[in-house]
Amino acid sequence: MQIALAPMEGLVDDILRDVLTRVGGIDWCVTEFIRVNDQLLTPAYFHKFGPELLNGARTASGVPLRVQLLGSDPVCLAENAALACELGSEVIDLNFGCPAKTVNKSRGGAVLLKEPELLNQIVEHVRRAVPAHIPVTAKMRLGFDSPDGSLVCATALAEGGAEHIVVHARTKVDGYKPPAHWEWIPRVQDVVKVPVFANGDIWSVEDWRRCREISGVEDIMLGRGLVSRPDLARQIAAARAGEEVVEMTWAELMPLIQDFWLQAKAQMTARQSPGRLKQWLAMLTRNYPEAVELFTVLRRETEPDNVSRLLGLPVAEAA
Template sequence: MAHGGGAGRLVLAPMEGLADALLRDILSAVGGIDLCVTEFVRITDQLLPPAAWLRRVPELTQGGCTAAGVPVKVQLLGADPACLADNAARAAELGAPAIDLNFGCPAPTVNRHRGGAVLLAEPELLGRIAAAVRAAVPAAVPVSAKMRLGISDTAPALACAQALAGGGIDELTVHARTKADGYRPPAYWEWIARIREAVAVNVVANGEIWSAADALRCRAETGCADLMLGRGLVTRPGLALAIRAAGAGRPAVTLPWPALRPRVAAYFAGVCQRLAPRHAPGRLKLWLSYLRAGYPEAAELFARLRTETDCARLAAALAPAPQPCAA
Protein backbone atom coordinates (compact mmCIF):
# COMPACT_ATOMS: atom_id res chain seq x y z
CA MET A 1 0.00 0.00 0.00
CA ALA A 2 1.19 3.51 -0.84
CA HIS A 3 0.37 6.22 1.64
CA GLY A 4 0.84 9.91 0.88
CA GLY A 5 2.45 11.96 3.56
CA GLY A 6 2.38 15.53 4.76
CA ALA A 7 -0.36 17.95 3.83
CA GLY A 8 -0.89 16.35 0.44
CA ARG A 9 -0.97 17.75 -3.08
CA LEU A 10 -3.91 19.51 -4.73
CA VAL A 11 -4.33 18.83 -8.43
CA LEU A 12 -6.47 20.67 -10.99
CA ALA A 13 -8.54 18.07 -12.83
CA PRO A 14 -8.64 17.68 -16.61
CA MET A 15 -12.02 19.06 -17.75
CA GLU A 16 -12.65 18.81 -21.47
CA GLY A 17 -13.95 22.06 -22.98
CA LEU A 18 -13.45 23.98 -19.74
CA ALA A 19 -10.01 23.77 -18.10
CA ASP A 20 -7.99 24.85 -21.12
CA ALA A 21 -4.55 26.43 -20.96
CA LEU A 22 -6.03 29.87 -20.30
CA LEU A 23 -8.08 28.74 -17.33
CA ARG A 24 -5.17 26.66 -16.04
CA ASP A 25 -3.09 29.84 -16.04
CA ILE A 26 -5.76 31.80 -14.18
CA LEU A 27 -6.53 29.16 -11.56
CA SER A 28 -2.90 28.26 -10.88
CA ALA A 29 -2.08 31.95 -10.43
CA VAL A 30 -4.65 32.19 -7.62
CA GLY A 31 -2.51 29.74 -5.67
CA GLY A 32 -2.71 26.49 -3.75
CA ILE A 33 -2.48 24.12 -6.74
CA ASP A 34 0.52 21.81 -7.04
CA LEU A 35 -0.21 20.30 -10.45
CA CYS A 36 -2.52 20.68 -13.45
CA VAL A 37 -3.68 18.00 -15.88
CA THR A 38 -4.50 18.95 -19.46
CA GLU A 39 -7.71 18.26 -21.31
CA PHE A 40 -7.27 14.90 -22.98
CA VAL A 41 -5.31 14.65 -26.21
CA ARG A 42 -7.10 12.09 -28.35
CA ILE A 43 -4.74 9.48 -29.82
CA THR A 44 -5.98 7.37 -32.74
CA ASP A 45 -3.59 5.83 -35.26
CA GLN A 46 -1.09 8.62 -35.84
CA LEU A 47 1.98 10.06 -34.19
CA LEU A 48 1.00 13.69 -33.64
CA PRO A 49 3.52 16.22 -34.98
CA PRO A 50 5.15 18.71 -32.58
CA ALA A 51 2.91 21.55 -33.81
CA ALA A 52 -0.19 19.63 -32.77
CA TRP A 53 1.19 19.08 -29.28
CA LEU A 54 2.16 22.72 -28.86
CA ARG A 55 -1.28 23.81 -30.00
CA ARG A 56 -3.02 21.54 -27.49
CA VAL A 57 -0.51 22.06 -24.66
CA PRO A 58 1.07 25.51 -25.05
CA GLU A 59 2.74 25.09 -21.67
CA LEU A 60 5.29 22.86 -23.43
CA THR A 61 6.86 26.07 -24.74
CA GLN A 62 7.50 27.28 -21.18
CA GLY A 63 9.06 24.29 -19.48
CA GLY A 64 5.85 22.31 -19.12
CA CYS A 65 4.44 24.76 -16.56
CA THR A 66 1.75 27.40 -16.34
CA ALA A 67 2.81 31.04 -16.15
CA ALA A 68 2.67 30.70 -12.36
CA GLY A 69 5.19 27.85 -12.51
CA VAL A 70 2.79 24.97 -11.81
CA PRO A 71 3.70 21.77 -13.72
CA VAL A 72 1.20 20.54 -16.30
CA LYS A 73 0.74 16.79 -16.78
CA VAL A 74 -0.25 15.83 -20.34
CA GLN A 75 -3.26 13.49 -20.55
CA LEU A 76 -3.72 11.03 -23.42
CA LEU A 77 -6.91 9.23 -24.43
CA GLY A 78 -7.04 6.20 -26.69
CA ALA A 79 -7.11 2.41 -26.86
CA ASP A 80 -4.06 1.40 -28.93
CA PRO A 81 -1.10 0.59 -26.64
CA ALA A 82 1.56 1.08 -29.33
CA CYS A 83 0.19 4.36 -30.61
CA LEU A 84 -0.32 5.71 -27.11
CA ALA A 85 3.26 4.72 -26.28
CA ASP A 86 4.67 6.48 -29.35
CA ASN A 87 2.73 9.65 -28.61
CA ALA A 88 3.62 9.59 -24.92
CA ALA A 89 7.28 9.40 -25.91
CA ARG A 90 6.80 12.35 -28.27
CA ALA A 91 5.11 14.42 -25.54
CA ALA A 92 7.97 13.63 -23.17
CA GLU A 93 10.51 14.64 -25.82
CA LEU A 94 8.73 17.98 -26.12
CA GLY A 95 9.02 18.59 -22.39
CA ALA A 96 5.92 17.11 -20.77
CA PRO A 97 6.80 16.77 -17.08
CA ALA A 98 4.44 13.80 -16.68
CA ILE A 99 2.02 11.65 -18.70
CA ASP A 100 -1.52 10.68 -17.67
CA LEU A 101 -3.85 8.09 -19.24
CA ASN A 102 -7.59 8.77 -19.41
CA PHE A 103 -9.89 5.90 -18.42
CA GLY A 104 -12.50 8.15 -16.86
CA CYS A 105 -14.20 10.24 -19.55
CA PRO A 106 -17.92 9.31 -19.66
CA ALA A 107 -18.79 11.23 -22.85
CA PRO A 108 -20.77 9.03 -25.29
CA THR A 109 -18.89 10.36 -28.32
CA VAL A 110 -15.59 9.41 -26.71
CA ASN A 111 -16.82 6.03 -25.48
CA ARG A 112 -18.21 5.06 -28.90
CA HIS A 113 -14.67 5.27 -30.25
CA ARG A 114 -13.23 3.06 -27.46
CA GLY A 115 -11.87 5.84 -25.35
CA GLY A 116 -12.22 6.87 -21.73
CA ALA A 117 -14.38 5.02 -19.20
CA VAL A 118 -15.67 2.38 -21.63
CA LEU A 119 -12.24 0.68 -21.49
CA LEU A 120 -12.91 -0.25 -17.85
CA ALA A 121 -14.60 -3.33 -19.30
CA GLU A 122 -11.12 -4.50 -20.40
CA PRO A 123 -8.71 -4.57 -17.44
CA GLU A 124 -6.18 -6.59 -19.40
CA LEU A 125 -6.05 -3.89 -22.09
CA LEU A 126 -5.56 -1.22 -19.41
CA GLY A 127 -2.56 -3.12 -18.14
CA ARG A 128 -1.08 -3.43 -21.62
CA ILE A 129 -1.56 0.28 -22.29
CA ALA A 130 0.08 1.20 -18.99
CA ALA A 131 3.01 -1.12 -19.63
CA ALA A 132 3.57 0.13 -23.18
CA VAL A 133 3.50 3.79 -22.17
CA ARG A 134 5.72 3.23 -19.14
CA ALA A 135 8.28 1.44 -21.31
CA ALA A 136 8.27 4.20 -23.93
CA VAL A 137 8.65 7.15 -21.56
CA PRO A 138 11.95 8.01 -19.82
CA ALA A 139 12.10 6.72 -16.26
CA ALA A 140 12.35 10.28 -14.94
CA VAL A 141 8.93 11.15 -16.42
CA PRO A 142 6.09 9.88 -14.18
CA VAL A 143 3.22 7.98 -15.81
CA SER A 144 -0.18 7.98 -14.13
CA ALA A 145 -3.77 7.06 -14.95
CA LYS A 146 -7.22 8.29 -14.06
CA MET A 147 -10.16 5.90 -13.82
CA ARG A 148 -13.75 5.70 -12.67
CA LEU A 149 -15.18 2.85 -10.63
CA GLY A 150 -16.65 1.03 -13.61
CA ILE A 151 -19.17 1.44 -16.40
CA SER A 152 -22.60 0.65 -14.96
CA ASP A 153 -21.41 -0.80 -11.65
CA THR A 154 -18.29 -1.05 -9.51
CA ALA A 155 -17.55 -4.71 -10.29
CA PRO A 156 -14.35 -4.01 -12.32
CA ALA A 157 -12.92 -1.33 -10.04
CA LEU A 158 -10.31 -3.38 -8.20
CA ALA A 159 -9.29 -5.41 -11.26
CA CYS A 160 -8.79 -2.23 -13.32
CA ALA A 161 -6.80 -0.51 -10.59
CA GLN A 162 -4.60 -3.55 -10.11
CA ALA A 163 -4.07 -3.94 -13.86
CA LEU A 164 -2.92 -0.34 -14.16
CA ALA A 165 -0.64 -0.60 -11.14
CA GLY A 166 0.72 -3.88 -12.49
CA GLY A 167 1.44 -2.17 -15.79
CA GLY A 168 3.89 0.12 -14.05
CA ILE A 169 2.09 3.42 -13.50
CA ASP A 170 3.44 5.61 -10.74
CA GLU A 171 0.13 7.00 -9.52
CA LEU A 172 -3.62 6.43 -9.89
CA THR A 173 -6.39 9.01 -9.64
CA VAL A 174 -9.81 7.57 -8.86
CA HIS A 175 -12.98 9.49 -9.72
CA ALA A 176 -15.34 7.84 -7.27
CA ARG A 177 -18.28 7.31 -9.62
CA THR A 178 -19.11 4.96 -12.47
CA LYS A 179 -19.54 6.05 -16.07
CA ALA A 180 -23.32 5.66 -15.64
CA ASP A 181 -23.24 7.93 -12.58
CA GLY A 182 -21.89 10.77 -14.70
CA TYR A 183 -21.41 13.71 -12.36
CA ARG A 184 -24.41 13.07 -10.13
CA PRO A 185 -23.73 13.07 -6.40
CA PRO A 186 -22.70 11.32 -4.32
CA ALA A 187 -19.12 10.28 -4.95
CA TYR A 188 -18.41 6.89 -3.41
CA TRP A 189 -15.26 7.73 -1.48
CA GLU A 190 -15.33 4.39 0.32
CA TRP A 191 -14.36 2.77 -2.98
CA ILE A 192 -11.27 4.95 -3.19
CA ALA A 193 -10.23 3.60 0.21
CA ARG A 194 -10.73 0.02 -1.05
CA ILE A 195 -8.67 0.70 -4.17
CA ARG A 196 -5.95 2.36 -2.15
CA GLU A 197 -5.63 -0.76 -0.02
CA ALA A 198 -5.46 -2.96 -3.13
CA VAL A 199 -2.61 -1.29 -5.04
CA ALA A 200 1.01 -0.43 -4.31
CA VAL A 201 0.98 3.02 -5.93
CA ASN A 202 -0.09 6.41 -4.65
CA VAL A 203 -3.83 7.07 -5.04
CA VAL A 204 -5.35 10.50 -5.60
CA ALA A 205 -8.99 11.02 -4.57
CA ASN A 206 -11.41 12.82 -6.89
CA GLY A 207 -15.10 13.62 -6.80
CA GLU A 208 -17.53 15.95 -4.98
CA ILE A 209 -14.97 18.17 -3.27
CA TRP A 210 -16.69 21.55 -3.18
CA SER A 211 -15.39 22.99 0.10
CA ALA A 212 -12.53 22.75 2.56
CA ALA A 213 -14.79 20.65 4.81
CA ASP A 214 -15.39 18.23 1.93
CA ALA A 215 -11.65 17.96 1.37
CA LEU A 216 -10.90 17.15 5.01
CA ARG A 217 -13.70 14.58 5.08
CA CYS A 218 -12.51 13.02 1.81
CA ARG A 219 -8.99 12.66 3.18
CA ALA A 220 -10.33 11.07 6.34
CA GLU A 221 -12.62 8.61 4.52
CA THR A 222 -10.20 7.61 1.75
CA GLY A 223 -6.87 7.81 3.53
CA CYS A 224 -5.55 9.77 0.52
CA ALA A 225 -3.41 12.83 1.18
CA ASP A 226 -3.58 13.96 -2.47
CA LEU A 227 -6.81 15.34 -3.90
CA MET A 228 -7.92 16.25 -7.41
CA LEU A 229 -10.24 19.27 -7.65
CA GLY A 230 -12.52 19.76 -10.65
CA ARG A 231 -15.78 21.66 -10.77
CA GLY A 232 -15.36 22.74 -7.15
CA LEU A 233 -12.22 24.71 -8.01
CA VAL A 234 -13.73 26.19 -11.17
CA THR A 235 -16.73 27.32 -9.11
CA ARG A 236 -14.64 28.67 -6.22
CA PRO A 237 -11.13 29.49 -7.50
CA GLY A 238 -9.92 30.07 -3.94
CA LEU A 239 -10.82 26.51 -2.93
CA ALA A 240 -7.25 25.18 -2.97
CA LEU A 241 -6.10 28.00 -0.70
CA ALA A 242 -9.04 27.34 1.63
CA ILE A 243 -8.18 23.62 1.80
CA ARG A 244 -4.57 24.41 2.65
CA ALA A 245 -5.63 26.79 5.39
CA ALA A 246 -8.09 24.29 6.86
CA GLY A 247 -5.54 21.47 6.73
CA ALA A 248 -3.05 23.62 8.64
CA GLY A 249 -5.63 24.78 11.19
CA ARG A 250 -5.43 28.37 9.97
CA PRO A 251 -8.41 30.74 9.63
CA ALA A 252 -10.66 30.25 6.64
CA VAL A 253 -9.47 31.77 3.37
CA THR A 254 -11.81 33.24 0.79
CA LEU A 255 -11.21 34.87 -2.58
CA PRO A 256 -13.59 37.85 -2.73
CA TRP A 257 -15.31 38.82 -5.96
CA PRO A 258 -13.40 42.14 -6.33
CA ALA A 259 -10.17 40.12 -6.39
CA LEU A 260 -11.58 37.51 -8.79
CA ARG A 261 -13.27 39.82 -11.26
CA PRO A 262 -10.00 41.09 -12.84
CA ARG A 263 -8.95 37.47 -13.31
CA VAL A 264 -12.19 36.74 -15.13
CA ALA A 265 -11.54 39.76 -17.33
CA ALA A 266 -7.99 38.57 -18.03
CA TYR A 267 -9.31 35.13 -18.92
CA PHE A 268 -11.79 36.58 -21.39
CA ALA A 269 -9.11 38.79 -22.93
CA GLY A 270 -7.03 35.68 -23.56
CA VAL A 271 -10.03 33.81 -24.96
CA CYS A 272 -10.66 36.66 -27.41
CA GLN A 273 -7.07 36.42 -28.63
CA ARG A 274 -7.25 32.66 -29.20
CA LEU A 275 -10.80 32.03 -30.39
CA ALA A 276 -12.98 33.41 -33.16
CA PRO A 277 -15.40 36.14 -32.01
CA ARG A 278 -18.36 33.81 -32.47
CA HIS A 279 -16.89 31.29 -30.02
CA ALA A 280 -15.30 33.51 -27.36
CA PRO A 281 -18.49 34.66 -25.59
CA GLY A 282 -19.52 31.07 -24.97
CA ARG A 283 -16.32 30.29 -23.06
CA LEU A 284 -16.81 33.30 -20.79
CA LYS A 285 -20.44 32.39 -20.10
CA LEU A 286 -19.49 28.79 -19.37
CA TRP A 287 -17.13 29.85 -16.59
CA LEU A 288 -19.59 32.43 -15.27
CA SER A 289 -22.24 29.70 -15.15
CA TYR A 290 -20.02 27.79 -12.72
CA LEU A 291 -19.04 30.88 -10.73
CA ARG A 292 -22.71 31.63 -10.06
CA ALA A 293 -22.78 28.96 -7.35
CA GLY A 294 -19.92 30.61 -5.47
CA TYR A 295 -20.49 34.30 -6.12
CA PRO A 296 -23.82 36.20 -6.21
CA GLU A 297 -22.03 38.89 -8.24
CA ALA A 298 -21.21 36.31 -10.92
CA ALA A 299 -24.84 35.21 -10.99
CA GLU A 300 -25.92 38.81 -11.57
CA LEU A 301 -23.29 39.28 -14.27
CA PHE A 302 -24.26 36.03 -15.99
CA ALA A 303 -27.93 37.02 -16.03
CA ARG A 304 -27.06 40.43 -17.48
CA LEU A 305 -24.71 39.10 -20.15
CA ARG A 306 -26.47 35.87 -21.02
CA THR A 307 -27.67 37.00 -24.44
CA GLU A 308 -24.74 39.31 -25.26
CA THR A 309 -22.59 38.15 -28.18
CA ASP A 310 -20.37 41.17 -28.80
CA CYS A 311 -16.87 40.64 -27.42
CA ALA A 312 -16.18 44.34 -26.91
CA ARG A 313 -19.35 44.84 -24.86
CA LEU A 314 -18.61 41.74 -22.82
CA ALA A 315 -15.09 42.98 -22.09
CA ALA A 316 -16.46 46.37 -21.06
CA ALA A 317 -18.90 44.70 -18.66
CA LEU A 318 -16.00 42.91 -16.98
CA ALA A 319 -13.91 46.06 -16.57
CA PRO A 320 -13.67 47.44 -13.03
CA ALA A 321 -16.13 50.17 -12.11
CA PRO A 322 -14.58 53.66 -12.15
CA GLN A 323 -13.58 54.91 -8.72
CA PRO A 324 -14.84 58.30 -7.54
CA CYS A 325 -12.28 61.06 -7.46
CA ALA A 326 -10.89 61.99 -4.07
CA ALA A 327 -12.12 65.30 -2.72
Protein backbone atom coordinates (compact mmCIF):
# COMPACT_ATOMS: atom_id res chain seq x y z
CA MET A 1 0.00 0.00 0.00
CA GLN A 2 1.18 3.50 -0.84
CA ILE A 3 -0.10 6.59 0.96
CA ALA A 4 0.39 9.90 -0.82
CA LEU A 5 -0.12 13.49 0.29
CA ALA A 6 -2.37 15.35 -2.15
CA PRO A 7 -1.23 18.50 -4.00
CA MET A 8 -3.72 21.09 -2.76
CA GLU A 9 -3.22 24.53 -4.28
CA GLY A 10 -2.80 27.34 -1.79
CA LEU A 11 -2.62 24.95 1.14
CA VAL A 12 -0.02 22.20 0.90
CA ASP A 13 3.09 24.22 0.15
CA ASP A 14 6.66 23.26 1.03
CA ILE A 15 6.18 24.38 4.65
CA LEU A 16 3.17 22.16 5.28
CA ARG A 17 4.75 19.32 3.28
CA ASP A 18 7.76 19.53 5.58
CA VAL A 19 5.66 19.45 8.74
CA LEU A 20 3.27 16.69 7.64
CA THR A 21 5.92 14.38 6.21
CA ARG A 22 7.83 14.57 9.49
CA VAL A 23 4.89 12.95 11.28
CA GLY A 24 5.29 9.75 9.25
CA GLY A 25 3.22 7.38 7.15
CA ILE A 26 3.46 9.37 3.88
CA ASP A 27 5.26 7.60 1.01
CA TRP A 28 5.40 10.55 -1.39
CA CYS A 29 4.01 14.02 -1.92
CA VAL A 30 3.32 16.35 -4.86
CA THR A 31 3.86 20.04 -5.52
CA GLU A 32 0.94 22.37 -5.89
CA PHE A 33 0.17 22.41 -9.59
CA ILE A 34 2.59 24.36 -11.75
CA ARG A 35 0.60 26.06 -14.49
CA VAL A 36 2.01 25.70 -18.00
CA ASN A 37 0.69 27.99 -20.73
CA ASP A 38 2.75 28.66 -23.83
CA GLN A 39 6.33 28.98 -22.68
CA LEU A 40 9.17 27.12 -21.06
CA LEU A 41 9.24 28.04 -17.39
CA THR A 42 12.44 28.99 -15.59
CA PRO A 43 14.21 26.81 -13.03
CA ALA A 44 13.50 29.53 -10.46
CA TYR A 45 9.78 29.14 -11.08
CA PHE A 46 9.97 25.39 -10.48
CA HIS A 47 11.97 25.99 -7.31
CA LYS A 48 9.32 28.42 -6.09
CA PHE A 49 6.75 25.62 -5.99
CA GLY A 50 9.18 22.82 -5.23
CA PRO A 51 12.20 24.07 -3.28
CA GLU A 52 12.73 20.43 -2.35
CA LEU A 53 14.19 20.00 -5.86
CA LEU A 54 17.29 21.65 -4.43
CA ASN A 55 17.44 18.86 -1.85
CA GLY A 56 17.28 15.81 -4.11
CA ALA A 57 13.51 16.19 -4.57
CA ARG A 58 13.01 15.17 -0.96
CA THR A 59 11.42 16.87 2.02
CA ALA A 60 13.66 17.39 5.05
CA SER A 61 12.47 14.05 6.43
CA GLY A 62 13.38 12.26 3.19
CA VAL A 63 9.93 11.86 1.61
CA PRO A 64 10.08 12.03 -2.22
CA LEU A 65 8.47 15.01 -3.96
CA ARG A 66 6.88 14.83 -7.42
CA VAL A 67 6.37 17.82 -9.70
CA GLN A 68 2.80 18.30 -10.90
CA LEU A 69 2.05 20.19 -14.11
CA LEU A 70 -1.27 21.64 -15.28
CA GLY A 71 -2.15 22.85 -18.74
CA SER A 72 -3.62 21.87 -22.11
CA ASP A 73 -0.75 22.27 -24.61
CA PRO A 74 0.84 18.82 -25.09
CA VAL A 75 4.06 20.17 -26.61
CA CYS A 76 4.61 22.87 -23.98
CA LEU A 77 3.76 20.48 -21.14
CA ALA A 78 6.27 18.00 -22.55
CA GLU A 79 9.03 20.61 -22.72
CA ASN A 80 8.41 21.70 -19.15
CA ALA A 81 8.22 18.11 -17.95
CA ALA A 82 11.64 17.47 -19.46
CA LEU A 83 13.02 20.50 -17.62
CA ALA A 84 11.46 19.37 -14.35
CA CYS A 85 13.28 16.05 -14.75
CA GLU A 86 16.56 17.87 -15.38
CA LEU A 87 15.94 19.77 -12.14
CA GLY A 88 15.59 16.51 -10.23
CA SER A 89 11.95 15.44 -10.26
CA GLU A 90 11.86 11.64 -10.27
CA VAL A 91 8.19 11.51 -11.32
CA ILE A 92 6.04 13.84 -13.44
CA ASP A 93 2.40 14.12 -12.40
CA LEU A 94 -0.30 15.69 -14.58
CA ASN A 95 -3.32 17.49 -13.13
CA PHE A 96 -6.70 16.72 -14.69
CA GLY A 97 -8.65 17.15 -11.48
CA CYS A 98 -8.56 20.78 -10.33
CA PRO A 99 -12.18 22.05 -10.14
CA ALA A 100 -11.40 25.77 -9.74
CA LYS A 101 -13.37 27.93 -12.18
CA THR A 102 -10.43 30.20 -12.98
CA VAL A 103 -8.28 27.18 -13.81
CA ASN A 104 -10.98 25.50 -15.90
CA LYS A 105 -11.63 28.71 -17.86
CA SER A 106 -8.04 28.63 -19.06
CA ARG A 107 -8.37 24.98 -20.15
CA GLY A 108 -6.66 23.46 -17.17
CA GLY A 109 -7.61 20.79 -14.67
CA ALA A 110 -10.95 18.98 -14.65
CA VAL A 111 -12.39 20.75 -17.70
CA LEU A 112 -10.08 18.59 -19.85
CA LEU A 113 -12.09 15.54 -18.83
CA LYS A 114 -14.47 16.68 -21.56
CA GLU A 115 -11.68 15.93 -24.06
CA PRO A 116 -10.34 12.40 -23.54
CA GLU A 117 -8.41 12.51 -26.82
CA LEU A 118 -6.49 15.53 -25.55
CA LEU A 119 -5.78 13.76 -22.26
CA ASN A 120 -4.23 10.94 -24.25
CA GLN A 121 -2.15 13.33 -26.36
CA ILE A 122 -0.84 15.19 -23.32
CA VAL A 123 0.29 12.04 -21.55
CA GLU A 124 1.81 10.64 -24.76
CA HIS A 125 3.80 13.82 -25.42
CA VAL A 126 5.05 14.02 -21.84
CA ARG A 127 5.90 10.32 -21.80
CA ARG A 128 8.03 10.68 -24.93
CA ALA A 129 9.76 13.82 -23.65
CA VAL A 130 11.01 12.54 -20.31
CA PRO A 131 13.62 9.83 -19.68
CA ALA A 132 12.30 6.28 -19.88
CA HIS A 133 12.99 5.62 -16.19
CA ILE A 134 10.89 8.61 -15.09
CA PRO A 135 7.26 7.59 -14.42
CA VAL A 136 4.46 9.80 -15.72
CA THR A 137 1.32 9.74 -13.57
CA ALA A 138 -2.05 11.48 -13.62
CA LYS A 139 -4.72 12.74 -11.25
CA MET A 140 -8.32 12.98 -12.42
CA ARG A 141 -11.87 13.34 -11.16
CA LEU A 142 -14.79 11.13 -12.14
CA GLY A 143 -15.73 13.55 -14.88
CA PHE A 144 -16.87 17.12 -15.39
CA ASP A 145 -20.58 16.93 -14.59
CA SER A 146 -21.19 13.16 -14.72
CA PRO A 147 -19.09 10.08 -13.95
CA ASP A 148 -20.29 8.42 -17.15
CA GLY A 149 -17.15 9.42 -19.06
CA SER A 150 -14.67 8.52 -16.34
CA LEU A 151 -13.88 5.11 -17.80
CA VAL A 152 -13.06 6.61 -21.19
CA CYS A 153 -10.86 9.26 -19.58
CA ALA A 154 -9.00 6.75 -17.42
CA THR A 155 -8.43 4.54 -20.45
CA ALA A 156 -7.09 7.52 -22.41
CA LEU A 157 -4.62 8.31 -19.64
CA ALA A 158 -3.45 4.72 -19.25
CA GLU A 159 -3.07 4.18 -22.99
CA GLY A 160 -1.13 7.43 -23.20
CA GLY A 161 1.44 6.04 -20.79
CA ALA A 162 0.30 7.01 -17.28
CA GLU A 163 1.96 4.63 -14.84
CA HIS A 164 -0.77 5.08 -12.27
CA ILE A 165 -3.93 7.16 -11.92
CA VAL A 166 -5.22 8.92 -8.81
CA VAL A 167 -9.00 9.21 -8.90
CA HIS A 168 -10.70 11.86 -6.81
CA ALA A 169 -14.08 10.19 -6.54
CA ARG A 170 -16.19 13.24 -7.39
CA THR A 171 -16.96 15.16 -10.56
CA LYS A 172 -15.87 18.73 -11.15
CA VAL A 173 -19.43 19.92 -10.53
CA ASP A 174 -19.49 18.02 -7.22
CA GLY A 175 -16.55 20.09 -6.02
CA TYR A 176 -15.87 18.85 -2.49
CA LYS A 177 -19.49 18.16 -1.60
CA PRO A 178 -19.88 14.82 0.21
CA PRO A 179 -20.02 12.00 -0.38
CA ALA A 180 -17.13 10.82 -2.50
CA HIS A 181 -18.33 8.10 -4.86
CA TRP A 182 -15.84 5.36 -4.02
CA GLU A 183 -18.06 2.82 -5.79
CA TRP A 184 -16.82 4.17 -9.13
CA ILE A 185 -13.16 3.45 -8.39
CA PRO A 186 -13.37 -0.34 -8.97
CA ARG A 187 -15.06 0.40 -12.28
CA VAL A 188 -12.11 2.57 -13.25
CA GLN A 189 -9.67 -0.09 -12.10
CA ASP A 190 -11.48 -2.69 -14.20
CA VAL A 191 -10.77 -0.83 -17.46
CA VAL A 192 -7.08 -0.02 -16.88
CA LYS A 193 -4.12 -2.25 -16.14
CA VAL A 194 -2.22 0.37 -14.14
CA PRO A 195 -2.68 0.94 -10.38
CA VAL A 196 -5.52 3.25 -9.32
CA PHE A 197 -5.32 5.34 -6.15
CA ALA A 198 -8.48 6.25 -4.22
CA ASN A 199 -8.84 9.89 -3.17
CA GLY A 200 -11.62 11.83 -1.46
CA ASP A 201 -13.37 11.91 1.92
CA ILE A 202 -10.88 9.81 3.88
CA TRP A 203 -10.92 11.61 7.19
CA SER A 204 -10.22 8.72 9.59
CA VAL A 205 -9.03 5.13 9.84
CA GLU A 206 -12.68 4.08 9.72
CA ASP A 207 -13.18 6.00 6.46
CA TRP A 208 -10.09 4.31 5.02
CA ARG A 209 -11.45 0.88 5.90
CA ARG A 210 -14.77 1.66 4.22
CA CYS A 211 -13.03 3.13 1.19
CA ARG A 212 -10.86 0.05 0.80
CA GLU A 213 -13.88 -2.23 1.11
CA ILE A 214 -15.94 -0.28 -1.44
CA SER A 215 -13.17 0.65 -3.88
CA GLY A 216 -11.19 -2.56 -3.71
CA VAL A 217 -7.90 -0.66 -4.07
CA GLU A 218 -5.04 -0.48 -1.59
CA ASP A 219 -3.30 2.73 -2.65
CA ILE A 220 -4.69 6.04 -1.41
CA MET A 221 -4.08 9.77 -1.60
CA LEU A 222 -4.99 11.88 1.41
CA GLY A 223 -5.84 15.57 1.21
CA ARG A 224 -7.95 17.56 3.64
CA GLY A 225 -8.22 14.56 5.94
CA LEU A 226 -4.47 14.51 6.48
CA VAL A 227 -4.15 18.28 6.83
CA SER A 228 -6.82 18.28 9.55
CA ARG A 229 -5.41 15.12 11.23
CA PRO A 230 -1.63 15.26 10.67
CA ASP A 231 -1.02 11.69 11.83
CA LEU A 232 -3.76 10.14 9.67
CA ALA A 233 -1.28 8.52 7.28
CA ARG A 234 0.64 7.09 10.21
CA GLN A 235 -2.58 5.79 11.76
CA ILE A 236 -3.67 4.12 8.51
CA ALA A 237 -0.23 2.57 7.97
CA ALA A 238 -0.37 1.12 11.49
CA ALA A 239 -3.89 -0.22 10.99
CA ARG A 240 -2.88 -1.79 7.67
CA ALA A 241 0.04 -3.52 9.39
CA GLY A 242 -2.20 -4.80 12.19
CA GLU A 243 -0.47 -2.59 14.73
CA GLU A 244 -2.00 -0.48 17.49
CA VAL A 245 -3.32 2.86 16.24
CA VAL A 246 -2.09 5.63 18.54
CA GLU A 247 -3.46 9.11 17.91
CA MET A 248 -1.27 12.19 18.09
CA THR A 249 -2.00 14.37 21.10
CA TRP A 250 -2.26 18.14 21.06
CA ALA A 251 0.94 18.31 23.12
CA GLU A 252 2.72 16.37 20.36
CA LEU A 253 1.18 18.50 17.62
CA MET A 254 1.90 21.89 19.17
CA PRO A 255 5.67 21.86 18.41
CA LEU A 256 4.82 21.23 14.76
CA ILE A 257 2.41 24.17 14.76
CA GLN A 258 5.11 26.34 16.29
CA ASP A 259 7.64 25.26 13.69
CA PHE A 260 5.12 25.80 10.90
CA TRP A 261 4.65 29.35 12.16
CA LEU A 262 8.39 30.03 12.37
CA GLN A 263 8.85 28.88 8.78
CA ALA A 264 5.83 30.86 7.55
CA LYS A 265 7.02 33.97 9.35
CA ALA A 266 10.49 33.63 7.85
CA GLN A 267 9.31 33.04 4.29
CA MET A 268 6.23 35.26 4.02
CA THR A 269 5.42 38.90 4.57
CA ALA A 270 4.11 40.11 7.91
CA ARG A 271 0.73 40.52 6.26
CA GLN A 272 0.61 36.99 4.81
CA SER A 273 2.02 34.80 7.55
CA PRO A 274 -0.73 35.10 10.21
CA GLY A 275 -3.38 34.18 7.64
CA ARG A 276 -1.38 31.15 6.58
CA LEU A 277 -1.28 29.87 10.15
CA LYS A 278 -4.99 30.53 10.67
CA GLN A 279 -5.78 28.59 7.49
CA TRP A 280 -4.18 25.44 8.91
CA LEU A 281 -5.55 25.99 12.41
CA ALA A 282 -9.07 26.28 11.00
CA MET A 283 -8.70 22.82 9.48
CA LEU A 284 -7.26 21.38 12.69
CA THR A 285 -10.42 22.46 14.55
CA ARG A 286 -12.18 19.48 12.98
CA ASN A 287 -10.28 17.09 15.26
CA TYR A 288 -8.71 19.11 18.09
CA PRO A 289 -10.79 21.12 20.59
CA GLU A 290 -7.57 22.89 21.56
CA ALA A 291 -7.29 24.14 17.98
CA VAL A 292 -10.71 25.74 18.35
CA GLU A 293 -9.51 27.63 21.40
CA LEU A 294 -6.26 28.71 19.74
CA PHE A 295 -8.00 29.73 16.53
CA THR A 296 -10.47 31.84 18.53
CA VAL A 297 -7.61 33.63 20.27
CA LEU A 298 -5.67 34.20 17.03
CA ARG A 299 -8.61 34.90 14.76
CA ARG A 300 -8.28 38.68 14.70
CA GLU A 301 -4.55 38.87 15.38
CA THR A 302 -2.45 40.33 12.56
CA GLU A 303 0.76 41.26 14.33
CA PRO A 304 3.40 38.48 13.91
CA ASP A 305 5.10 39.14 17.25
CA ASN A 306 1.77 38.79 19.05
CA VAL A 307 1.11 35.54 17.20
CA SER A 308 4.48 34.25 18.39
CA ARG A 309 3.65 35.15 21.99
CA LEU A 310 0.27 33.43 21.79
CA LEU A 311 2.02 30.32 20.50
CA GLY A 312 4.36 30.37 23.48
CA LEU A 313 7.39 31.42 21.43
CA PRO A 314 9.84 34.09 22.58
CA VAL A 315 9.67 36.95 20.12
CA ALA A 316 13.46 36.99 19.82
CA GLU A 317 13.41 33.31 18.77
CA ALA A 318 10.67 33.92 16.22
CA ALA A 319 12.31 37.00 14.72
